[in-house]
Amino acid sequence: MLSVKRLATKGNVLHKAVAQRSYSHLNASLAHHEYSDPRHDKNVHVMHSRGVNILHDPLLSKGTAFSIAERERLSIRGLVPPRCQEMDKQLLRVKRNLDACETPLAKFVFLAALHDRNETLYYKIIMEHLEELAGIIYTPTVGLASQMSHSIYRRSRGMYFSSQDRGQMSAMVYNWPHDQVDVIVVTDGSRVLGLGDLGANGMQIPIGKLSLYVAAGGIRPRAVLPVVLDVGTNNQDLLNDPLYLGMSHPRLEGEDYYSFIDEWVTAITSRWPDTLIQFEDFKYPHAYNLLAKYRNRITCFNDDIQSTSSITLAGILASLKSRGMSQEDLSSERIICVGAGSAGVGVCEGIIDCMVAQGRVKSREEAYSKIYMLDQYGLLGNPGFHPPNNQDDPQSKQYQPRPTKLDDRQYCYVKHDLRDQMSLEELVRQVKPTVLLGLTGIRGVFSEEAVREMAKHHERPVIFPLSNPDTHAECTAEEAFKWTDGRAIFASGSPFKDVQLPNGKIGKTNQCNNSYSFPGLGLGITVSRASRVTPNMFLETARTIADMATPAQLKEGVLFPGVSQLREVALNVGTRVCEVAFQEGYATAILEQGEILSEVVRSSAYEPDYVPLVYHP
Numbered sequence: 001m002l003s004v005k006r007l008a009t010k011g012n013v014l015h016k017a018v019a020q021r022s023y024s025h026l027n028a029s030l031a032h033h034e035y036s037d038p039r040h041d042k043n044v045h046v047m048h049s050r051g052v053n054i055l056h057d058p059l060l061s062k063g064t065a066f067s068i069a070e071r072e073r074l075s076i077r078g079l080v081p082p083r084c085q086e087m088d089k090q091l092l093r094v095k096r097n098l099d100a101c102e103t104p105l106a107k108f109v110f111l112a113a114l115h116d117r118n119e120t121l122y123y124k125i126i127m128e129h130l131e132e133l134a135g136i137i138y139t140p141t142v143g144l145a146s147q148m149s150h151s152i153y154r155r156s157r158g159m160y161f162s163s164q165d166r167g168q169m170s171a172m173v174y175n176w177p178h179d180q181v182d183v184i185v186v187t188d189g190s191r192v193l194g195l196g197d198l199g200a201n202g203m204q205i206p207i208g209k210l211s212l213y214v215a216a217g218g219i220r221p222r223a224v225l226p227v228v229l230d231v232g233t234n235n236q237d238l239l240n241d242p243l244y245l246g247m248s249h250p251r252l253e254g255e256d257y258y259s260f261i262d263e264w265v266t267a268i269t270s271r272w273p274d275t276l277i278q279f280e281d282f283k284y285p286h287a288y289n290l291l292a293k294y295r296n297r298i299t300c301f302n303d304d305i306q307s308t309s310s311i312t313l314a315g316i317l318a319s320l321k322s323r324g325m326s327q328e329d330l331s332s333e334r335i336i337c338v339g340a341g342s343a344g345v346g347v348c349e350g351i352i353d354c355m356v357a358q359g360r361v362k363s364r365e366e367a368y369s370k371i372y373m374l375d376q377y378g379l380l381g382n383p384g385f386h387p388p389n390n391q392d393d394p395q396s397k398q399y400q401p402r403p404t405k406l407d408d409r410q411y412c413y414v415k416h417d418l419r420d421q422m423s424l425e426e427l428v429r430q431v432k433p434t435v436l437l438g439l440t441g442i443r444g445v446f447s448e449e450a451v452r453e454m455a456k457h458h459e460r461p462v463i464f465p466l467s468n469p470d471t472h473a474e475c476t477a478e479e480a481f482k483w484t485d486g487r488a489i490f491a492s493g494s495p496f497k498d499v500q501l502p503n504g505k506i507g508k509t510n511q512c513n514n515s516y517s518f519p520g521l522g523l524g525i526t527v528s529r530a531s532r533v534t535p536n537m538f539l540e541t542a543r544t545i546a547d548m549a550t551p552a553q554l555k556e557g558v559l560f561p562g563v564s565q566l567r568e569v570a571l572n573v574g575t576r577v578c579e580v581a582f583q584e585g586y587a588t589a590i591l592e593q594g595e596i597l598s599e600v601v602r603s604s605a606y607e608p609d610y611v612p613l614v615y616h617p
C-alpha cells in the first residue's frame with residue numbers, strides 16, 4: 001500500500017493529491033465468509049457456506065429477523081419461528097427482558113448472552129440506551145462481573161494466552177478466525193479497576209472496552225479482539241476457588257514475565273502487523289515498562305496511563321472555562337494528585353505536556369512544581385524535613401522512609417520544600433489547591449476535612465475522585481457537594497447521579513473516564529492506519545473533548561457531553577486524531593484529494609444494521 005507522508009490540512013479538508021483511496025487492508029478474506037464491503041458492513045454479505053451455522057454465528061445471526069427469502073437461500077427455513085420479526089420488535093423483547101433483570105449483574109449476564117447470540121442486536125440496544133447500559137457492560141458493573149467471572153462463565157470470547165502456551169503463540173494466533181483485526185485490548189489482569197489482581201477473570205475488561213470501541217468508536221465487531229495474558233495470579237482466593245479458570249500458579253515476574261509478553265507481541269504483530277494494541281489494567285510499574293518498550297516499535301498505547309490523561313486534562317481545561325478562566329490558565333492551577341501509580345503519573349504527565357505546549361511555563365521543571373503528588377504514605381516530599389531526633393515532634397518519631405524508592409517518573413514530583421509523607425489534610429491547608437485528583441483505587445481517601453478546607457479557599461473547588469468502580473471512588477458525589485456547600489465541580493471515574501442540593505439547585509456530576517478518549521483514538525488510528533500512537537494525539541483528544549460542552553453547560557458545572565453522546569465525542573476525537581496522524585506523518589491510509597476528513601471518519605464508523613446475506617458457493 002502507498003504510504004502518505006505529511007498531508008497538509010486546512011480545516012478538515014485534505015489538499016494533497018493522492019492516487020486513490022485504498023482500503024485494501026480492510027478487505028478481509030475470512031475463513032468461512034466473505035463480505036462485499038467489510039469496512040462498512042452495510043451492503044450485502046456474500047458467504048461460501050450456509051445452514052444452521054449462520055444462526056449460531058453471532059456476527060451473522062439475525063435471529064427472528066431473517067426474511068423468508070434469506071431463510072430459503074441460507075437453508076435455515078424452519079429453523080427459526082415462522083414469523084419474521086424486524087429489529088424493532090427484537091429490541092422491544094430485549095429491553096423488556098433486560099428491565100425484568102433484578103440486579104445489574106443479572107443485566108450483565110443477559111447482555112453477554114445477547115452479545116454471544118447476535119452482535120448486531122447487542123450493539124443496537126447498547127447504542128440506543130448507551131447511558132443506561134454503559135454502566136452495565138462497563139464500570140461499575142463490569143467490576144463485579146470481573147470478580148465473579150469464573151462463577152458466571154457461559155461461553156468463551158476473545159483469546160487467552162497462558163504460561164502453558166510459551167513457544168506456541170505464533171501458531172495460536174491463527175486460531176482466531178478473522179484476518180483483519182483493527183483493535184486489540186489486552187490485559188494481564190494484575191490491577192483490574194481498583195479491585196486488584198483478578199487474574200484471568202480480567203477478560204471482562206477487554207470485552208467491555210471493546211464493546212465501547214464498537215458502540216462509541218464505530219470499530220467493526222468482527223475486527224476487535226479481547227485478550228488475556230494469563231501469567232498466573234497472586235490472588236489466593238481465586239487460586240483456592242475450584243471454579244477459577246486461569247492458571248493456578250503465582251504471577252510470572254522479571255525476565256519470565258517480560259519474555260512472555262515479548263513472545264505475545266511478536267506473535268500478534270506477525271499476523272496483524274498494523275493492529276492497534278491497547279494495554280489495559282497492567283499493574284505498576286509493568287504498565288510503564290511495557291509502554292516504554294513498545295510505544296516506538298508498534299501501534300500501541302496504555303489506556304490507564306495515556307487515555308486517562310486525555311480525559312482528565314479535558315476535564316481540568318473545561319473546568320477552567322467553567323470557572324470563568326481561559327484554558328491557557330492551566331499553569332496557574334495548583335493541583336494535588338492522590339495516587340502515584342500508572343494512572344496518577346500518567347494523568348500528571350499529560351497535564352505537564354499541556355502546560356509546556358501552552359508556553360506559559362519556562363520549563364518542564366516549573367510545570368512539575370504545580371503538581372503535588374501523594375501515594376499511600378503521603379506527599380512525595382523531602383525526607384530531610386523530618387529531624388531524626390526531635391522527640392517533641394510526633395510526626396518525626398513516626399517517620400519511616402518508603403519501603404521502596406520512588407522511581408524517576410515519580411521523583412519529578414517530589415517537593416523539596418515540603419515534608420515527605422505530609423498528609424492530604426495538611427497539604428491542602430498549606431497549598432490551597434484548586435484541583436484535587438484521586439487515582440488510588442481506595443474509597444474515602446478524600447476526607448471531609450481535606451475537601452472542606454479546599455472549599456474554604458475556592459468558590460468552585462474541582463474535585464475529581466477518579467477511581468473505579470464507584471465503590472472505590474475517593475469520595476462520593478453526595479459527599480463532595482455536601483462538604484463544599486454545593487459548590488464543587490465534580491467528576492468521577494464511574495457514574496454518580498446528580499445531587500439534589502439543599503438550596504433547591506442540582507449538583508451536576510460528570511463522568512471522567514477514559515471511555516471518552518479511547519474509542520475516538522481507536523477510530524482515528526484505524527481510519528488513518530497510523531503506525532504510531534503519539535503524545536500529540538492524546539493532547540489533541542483532550543483539547544477536542546474540552547471544547548465540546550456548551551457555555552450554558554459549563555456554567556452549571558457540566559464539563560463533557562453525556563455518556564449517551566459518546567459516539568459524537570468519538571467522531572470528533574477520531575477526526576482530530578486522524579488529522580494529527582497525517583500531520584505527523586504516521587498515517588499510512590490513502591485519501592483522495594479534497595476529501596473531508598470528518599466525513600471519511602463518520603462514514604467509516606460501524607452502524608449496527610442487518611445486512612442481506614447471500615450464499616455464493
Ligand SMILES: NC(=O)C1=CN([C@@H]2O[C@H](COP(=O)(O)OP(=O)(O)OC[C@H]3O[C@@H](n4cnc5c(N)ncnc54)[C@H](O)[C@@H]3O)[C@@H](O)[C@H]2O)C=CC1
Binds near residue numbers: 338378439468
Ligand atoms: N477514571 C478513569 O478513567 C480511570 C481510573 N483509574 C483508576 O485509578 C485507580 C488507580 O489505578 P492505577 O494508577 O493503575 O493503580 P496503581 O496501583 O498503579 O496506583 C495506585 C496508587 O495509589 C496509591 N495509594 C494507594 N492507597 C493510597 C492511599 N490510601 N492514599 C494515597 N494513595 C494511595 C498507591 O501508592 C499508588 O501510587 C484505579 O482505581 C483505577 O480504576 C485508572 C485508569 C482510568
Ligand SMILES: CC(=O)C(=O)O
Binds near residue numbers: 139493515
Ligand atoms: C477506566 C479504567 O481503565 C480503569 O479504571 O482502569
Ligand SMILES: [Mg+2]
Binds near residue numbers: 193280281303304
Ligand atoms: Mg483500565
